[in-house]
Amino acid sequence: MNAIKWFTLPLLLLGLAGCASYYPIAVDVSPSVEVGGGVYRGQAIALSSRDGRANDFIIQIEQQGKSPVVVGAANNLKVQLEQALAQGLSTQGAFIEQGAATRIDMELQEVLARVIRGHISYDVVQQLRLQLTLERGGRTLTKQYRRSAQEEFPGRLHPELDKVKEALNKQLSLMVQDMLADRDVQNFINGG
Template identity: 70%
Template sequence: MKTLKWLMVGAITLSLTACASYYPVAVDVKPTVDASGGVYRGQAISLTSQDNRNNDYIIQIEQNNKAPVVVGASNNLKIQMEQALAQGFSDQGAVIEQGANTQIQLEIQEVLARVIRGHISYDVVQKLRMQLVLKRDGRTFTKQYRRSAQAEFPGRLHPELDKVSAAIDEQLTLMVKDMLADRDIQQFIGAQ
């Protein structure tokens, strides 16, 4: 009787992990930078980042009557966003310098793509929330950024995670673009 019980537990565990094992544990995400030059004239800024998300996954796959499957980022999202911002500020003419008088901190608060299974397709609902905190000479300026998007992709069996990660990349890229184009940020940095 004990052997049968252990066999049943093993079979149930194997069937649950078989569903989850179809998906990778992590996907690669990488925002790109498209910043125009000539915004700054050599102003020095320091740039740091924090990942304040409640969860470390970026994709949550939801299917009827099944536990959600979560997928993380294979590369460090915080470092990817910090590098993209640093590249953008440099392209705009700022000088990234540790210990600079103007300090910028990127805080990642939410990056999540919910993949919701339909009958012949699946919806990808994305939410991104970040903020920049700028400090100089005892002054602090905080700016919140939010992006949301929804897309529908065809697929009968399993969502194609390369399309989902490409959609996340697009939103991360747009988030970086929003930050770099923000006139309030440009004014704070430029008023040195």
């Protein structure tokens, strides 16, 4: 009888510990871009970025009667977005180099996916906001980019964070594409 107690107690504790840490503390975020070339003719651009968000988490899971659970980005979100923008600008024909006369500063202002539990599903409400500031020869152009989306995923117990992450990656990728397709940005870089 004593042997059974010693065997079941660790299993019970292990089971309880597993419930407490169901969600990961962070997920990988990796926006990607698909753009065509021929927009720029070798213009040099200095690119920098900063994170101006009030919170460093990117997913907030809300369940009635419980404290929200937050999940961060496993990698540096600012760096991921800067790299995606740099890749897109390079594909379009620009050169990224420090000290270039044309400077672009990208500021993350909001990146959040709220996961709200319903009866048989979860709503994922995404809010994204970034700002680009372009400078050259005393001229400045500031552009705000916003994206919001809402998706519903089935699930009674816990939301599948892989689906939430994919939805967030999709919106971040679309936002970078919005910046790369912006005619005002293209004209400014081209000297127009």
